[in-house]
Amino acid sequence: MSSMKPLRLAIVGFGRVGQVCAELISLSHDLGLAAIVRRAASAGGKLPETLRSIPVTIHIGQARDVDAALICVPTNVVREAASQILQHGIPIVDCATLHGEALHTHKDTIRKMALHHGVPAIVGAGWDPGALSVFRSWFALLTPGGSTETQHHAGTSLRHTTMARSVRGVEDALCAEVRANDGRVQRYVYVELEKGADVDKITQAIRADPLFLGEDTQVFPVENLAELEQEGRGVVLDRRGSPGRFGHQHLLLEARFDETVLTARIMLAAARALLQLEPGAYALTEIPLSAMWGERAENAHRDWL
Numbered sequence: 001m002s003s004m005k006p007l008r009l010a011i012v013g014f015g016r017v018g019q020v021c022a023e024l025i026s027l028s029h030d031l032g033l034a035a036i037v038r039r040a041a042s043a044g045g046k047l048p049e050t051l052r053s054i055p056v057t058i059h060i061g062q063a064r065d066v067d068a069a070l071i072c073v074p075t076n077v078v079r080e081a082a083s084q085i086l087q088h089g090i091p092i093v094d095c096a097t098l099h100g101e102a103l104h105t106h107k108d109t110i111r112k113m114a115l116h117h118g119v120p121a122i123v124g125a126g127w128d129p130g131a132l133s134v135f136r137s138w139f140a141l142l143t144p145g146g147s148t149e150t151q152h153h154a155g156t157s158l159r160h161t162t163m164a165r166s167v168r169g170v171e172d173a174l175c176a177e178v179r180a181n182d183g184r185v186q187r188y189v190y191v192e193l194e195k196g197a198d199v200d201k202i203t204q205a206i207r208a209d210p211l212f213l214g215e216d217t218q219v220f221p222v223e224n225l226a227e228l229e230q231e232g233r234g235v236v237l238d239r240r241g242s243p244g245r246f247g248h249q250h251l252l253l254e255a256r257f258d259e260t261v262l263t264a265r266i267m268l269a270a271a272r273a274l275l276q277l278e279p280g281a282y283a284l285t286e287i288p289l290s291a292m293w294g295e296r297a298e299n300a301h302r303d304w305l
């Protein structure tokens, strides 16, 4: 049931978040990808097969039929990008990684520009800030005067392994223990290799080490360990109400996720809500949930109420 015209979005900055946004838009029924706006230096870069028909421009003004723009550039240039897009009267969503006072100031700046051009803007609409801010806010609302503890962790608990790193040809290594379905423990060793290193030899050397001997050890060469560490992040949000006459309330959120994917999802949800908003700037906590469901709002209402 898709009676409405798809909302046409431009993606500004085609990095990790921008690329996942593009993929999710192409999988959706109610959203369309109008254009990808890139820096001149990367505009000539190859796009994945499925996106070859999408216009790539170096300025938002060259893109046609854009209902809203998703700003996916580094946080320090978000404001500049926002200013250019708003000047064209195009509503925006950003996921700038700013918190507290800094996010407040950012929102204030965007609000002035958005009001001037008569369009709505949603700021800090990612995972954190974004969805996690909403959870935090709900937890606090339910337990006023309580205290929140937040722990961030790597979802797969990767740790550095000096043993694997000491093997010749290995630049750096991370190790994770994974429990297979039958309860066996497997060890995954991710290695960043020096140029021309022999993967088989290195695998054998790691497996033969007394530390790993007799264990089911898999060795995976990867391009970039730092990126791997970023993936599969996790968080525990633990909120305890203040003790007293209303009894003990204890709320717990344990989440493991790919931050890029969740951020892209939130940006699309926020974009769906844009058309219902008056000109101005909004944080995710100020947007009705039902608006973010878009055309699925009625079903969501039935399913989750």
Ligand SMILES: NC(=O)c1ccc[n+]([C@@H]2O[C@H](COP(=O)([O-])OP(=O)(O)OC[C@H]3O[C@@H](n4cnc5c(N)ncnc54)[C@H](OP(=O)(O)O)[C@@H]3O)[C@@H](O)[C@H]2O)c1
Pocket (backbone or CB within 6 Å): 012, 013, 014, 015, 016, 017, 018, 037, 038, 039, 042, 071, 072, 073, 074, 075, 076, 077, 078, 095, 096, 097, 124, 125, 126, 127, 128, 129, 130, 259, 260, 263
């Ligand atoms: N709220 C959250 O939870 C959350 C989570 C993840 C990320 N973020 C934010 O989302 C944004 C994008 O993150 P990402 O991981 O996708 O970063 P990324 O992979 O580094 O991608 C950023 C892209 O922006 C463009 N770019 C780079 N430098 C630029 C510059 N100086 N001026 C204009 N454009 C530039 C590039 O795209 P082109 O080559 O196409 O120009 C680049 O690929 C960041 O602001 C990040 O802080 C927020």
